[in-house]
Amino acid sequence: MSGISVEGLWKAYPSAENRDEVLVALEDVSLEVGEREFVCVLGPSGCGKSTLLRIAAGLEKPSLGTVETQSRPSVVFQEHGVFPWLTVAENVAYPLRLRRVPRAARRARVAELLELVGLTEFAGYYPSQISGGMRQRTSVARALADDGNVLLMDEPFGALDEQTRVALQQELLRIWEQTEKSVLFITHSVDEALTLADRVVVMSHRPGRIIAEVEIPFGRPRDIIELRRDPRYGEITYQLWNLLEGDTAAEEVVPQ
Amino acid sequence: MSTDTQTNAARASAAQAGPGPAVTAADREEIRVTLAAAVRAERGSPWIRRIGPYTPLLLLVVWEALSRLGILDARFFPAPTAIVETFVNLLVSGQLVADILMTLSRIAVGFVLGAIPGVLLGLLLGSVRSVRLLLEPVFSSLLPIPKVAIYPLLLLIFGLGETSKYVIVAIGVFFYLFFNTMSGVMQTPPLFDDVARANGASRIQRRLTVSLPYALPSIFTGIKLATGGAFVIIAASEFVGAQSGLGYLIWSSWSTFAVSKMYVGIVTISALGYGATALEGYLERRLVPWVKY
Numbered sequence: 001m002s003g004i005s006v007e008g009l010w011k012a013y014p015s016a017e018n019r020d021e022v023l024v025a026l027e028d029v030s031l032e033v034g035e036r037e038f039v040c041v042l043g044p045s046g047c048g049k050s051t052l053l054r055i056a057a058g059l060e061k062p063s064l065g066t067v068e069t070q071s072r073p074s075v076v077f078q079e080h081g082v083f084p085w086l087t088v089a090e091n092v093a094y095p096l097r098l099r100r101v102p103r104a105a106r107r108a109r110v111a112e113l114l115e116l117v118g119l120t121e122f123a124g125y126y127p128s129q130i131s132g133g134m135r136q137r138t139s140v141a142r143a144l145a146d147d148g149n150v151l152l153m154d155e156p157f158g159a160l161d162e163q164t165r166v167a168l169q170q171e172l173l174r175i176w177e178q179t180e181k182s183v184l185f186i187t188h189s190v191d192e193a194l195t196l197a198d199r200v201v202v203m204s205h206r207p208g209r210i211i212a213e214v215e216i217p218f219g220r221p222r223d224i225i226e227l228r229r230d231p232r233y234g235e236i237t238y239q240l241w242n243l244l245e246g247d248t249a250a251e252e253v254v255p256q
Numbered sequence: 257m258s259t260d261t262q263t264n265a266a267r268a269s270a271a272q273a274g275p276g277p278a279v280t281a282a283d284r285e286e287i288r289v290t291l292a293a294a295v296r297a298e299r300g301s302p303w304i305r306r307i308g309p310y311t312p313l314l315l316l317v318v319w320e321a322l323s324r325l326g327i328l329d330a331r332f333f334p335a336p337t338a339i340v341e342t343f344v345n346l347l348v349s350g351q352l353v354a355d356i357l358m359t360l361s362r363i364a365v366g367f368v369l370g371a372i373p374g375v376l377l378g379l380l381l382g383s384v385r386s387v388r389l390l391l392e393p394v395f396s397s398l399l400p401i402p403k404v405a406i407y408p409l410l411l412l413i414f415g416l417g418e419t420s421k422y423v424i425v426a427i428g429v430f431f432y433l434f435f436n437t438m439s440g441v442m443q444t445p446p447l448f449d450d451v452a453r454a455n456g457a458s459r460i461q462r463r464l465t466v467s468l469p470y471a472l473p474s475i476f477t478g479i480k481l482a483t484g485g486a487f488v489i490i491a492a493s494e495f496v497g498a499q500s501g502l503g504y505l506i507w508s509s510w511s512t513f514a515v516s517k518m519y520v521g522i523v524t525i526s527a528l529g530y531g532a533t534a535l536e537g538y539l540e541r542r543l544v545p546w547v548k549y
């Protein structure tokens with residue numbers, strides 16, 4: 001069985017303007033994330049990426065179509081959702097506590113993950129006392145602590161500086177290469193998508209449809225700095241930008 | 257942290273001496289002290305924080321002066337020193353301590369009996385919409401009934417013993433905690449509940465790890481309001497339905513025109529209430545450390 005399989009997915013919300021209308025957020029989306037595959041979903045703001053992820057996470061129901069995941073996914077939320085009443089370390093330990101992992105094992109695992117995201121010094125801080133990027137790193141560590149086979153990430157590195165972002169991207173690839181996770185990673189950054197993914201799924205403007213799937217030929221393990229020197233890097237960047245721009249152009253030509 | 261201090265130190269020394277010698281350990285220590293002082297300054301003047309708790313004493317001094325000068329009628333407003341004398345007498349005779357213990361035990365038992373169901377029902381109604389829609393009108397319609405107004409009924413049901421006091425305090429406390437817990441839970445951002453669900457938390461785990469901590473600051477507001485309410489209720493019910501307690505002390509002094517004694521009762525209640533709120537404030541800072549005070 002594949003990691004995530006989405007078939008003929010539609011999602012509509014009641015329109016805020018008109019009672020009889022609906023707002024279509026996702027239009028006939030089908031997509032497969034193979035076991036141990038890393039798939040990036042790339043699309044403009046408001047195209048339904050978060051909606052897709054929330055449905056895959058089982059937090060919302062599809063209007064039509066089906067979504068299956070191999071096991072309960074671990075999720076990194078776009079707004080990170082770090083609990084203000086728990087310290088950084090307690091937040092990371094949260095999924096372990098829910099599963100009643102013994103204290104000693106929990107401590108060890110949390111220490112490991114904090115080291116990984118560079119927050120060891122801030123273990124005892126409350127979210128109100130750390131920066132936005134640190135909160136986001138906390139939420140990434142929490143999802144890794146959950147340790148499901150399926151990992152859903154919604155623009156997890158969005159609020160980070162370029163340098164930290166690259167470091168965490170590299171770290172994520174390293175972790176992923178060592179584990180068995182199937183990853184669905186949402187981003188609106190062309191760079192990020194082709195750096196990380198085996199395959200990039202490009203979505204259109206709202207209502208979100210899949211307009212293309214692009215295989216990324218770079219091997220594994222990847223050095224994401226070295227990657228920038230590969231001549232194919234520029235080509236794929238160009239190709240992805242064209243797909244995104246083409247979508248905008250099409251929308252402008254055919255006004256509704 | 258340490259790198260920040262170093263860059264500050266470097267900048268400070270560069271400003272003073274241009275591209276001169278490196279920062280010495282002494283410079284660094286000096287800057288550390290300056291920074292620590294700045295952090296303290298931001299927390300507000302230590303004087304105001306230290307004096308704050310004693311301002312009620314100032315009120316007493318003013319009162320004493322006015323009463324001595326004859327500006328206040330000493331029959332109704334005896335000087336605090338006179339009240340202290342009565343206070344000492346009552347204390348020595350052991351009557352005051354007995355009354356205090358009586359009243360406090362009624363409040364404590366009643367508080368626990370009311371607060372626990374208040375918080376639990378608040379959690380339930382705050383998080384389950386259908387139950388809220390069904391039951392909230394019931395509680396809302398019971399809320400405005402003055403609790404003291406049902407005391408005669410409670411006396412009929414439970415008799416003049418302690419149970420009727422426990423029950424009346426519990427009823428009063430219940431409403432404060434119920435409504436405050438419920439509104440705290442209802443304000444929980446859905447994102448936090450989603451996070452818990454995505455991590456596989458069961459319904460009960462979600463209530464305990466998300467709704468409860470989120471509502472905790474507003475539960476504490478409920479506890480503080482309920483404390484005030486509990487003293488009002490217990491005093492009123494001891495007026496009529498008891499032969500002991502601070503309420504009884506006040507009521508019986510009225511019938512014998514022992515005004516000083518009355519004040520002893522009033523001031524003791526005020527002091528107990530103040531002490532209880534202070535204790536709750538301490539607990540709040542320990543249990544809700546993520547909220548800034």
Ligand SMILES: Nc1ncnc2c1ncn2[C@@H]1O[C@H](COP(=O)(O)OP(=O)(O)OP(=O)(O)O)[C@@H](O)[C@H]1O
Pocket residue numbers: 013014023025043044045046047048049050051052078188206
């Ligand atoms: N609960 C909801 N009720 C009504 N409309 C919603 C709801 N959730 C999402 N939508 C709508 O669905 C559309 C897609 O939203 P979504 O959050 O999935 O976008 P996104 O691609 O993640 O955008 P961004 O990159 O800005 O995060 C938007 O038009 C939004 O208004």
Ligand SMILES: [Mg+2]
Pocket residue numbers: 049050051078154
């Ligand atoms: Mg989004």
